[in-house]
Amino acid sequence: MTTKHFACKVDEIPEEAAKIVTVSNMPIGVFKLKDGFHALLNICPHKGAALCEGPVCGTTKQTDSTEFVYDRAGEIVRCAWHGWEFDIRSGEFLVDSSVKTRRFDVSVDGSDLYVHI
Structure with a gap:
């Protein structure tokens, strides 16, 4: 059972x-x-850095060519220590989805935001 x-x-x-x-x-x-x-x-699962204090950004998209295509702008947080990139919605590491940081459900009531733990 979670509590908000x-x-x-x-x-x-x-x-x-x-x-x-x-x-x-x-x-x-x-x-x-x-x-x-x-x-x-x-907390970054790699080395314990303050993950969410890294930049919110996008990442390069996998393509069949040699060009770089920037994708997912504003959906990724990049750890400032070693550049590991995590999906903000799921907490998953982009390179290996078995590596995750913990994510929490949230709710809004009026102008208040609640985290469910």
Whole structure:
């Protein structure tokens, strides 16, 4: 069973970065994407860096040619320490989906955002 915990006001969450909050003694990054709000544990599973404090960006798309195609703008957070890229919606590492950071469900009530733990 999960419990919802107040995290922040919706208008405190920036468009292209995470709002870092502490909920139940855990550092959590809250993101605003086009499809809504998402929350990830602010700990990179690689070496323990503050993952959600890295840049929110896109990544290069796999193609059959030698050209680079930038894709998924605003959907990826890149760890500032070693450049590992994680999907903000799922918490999955882009190179190996078996590596993940913890994600949390969120809900909005009026102007309040809650993280479910």
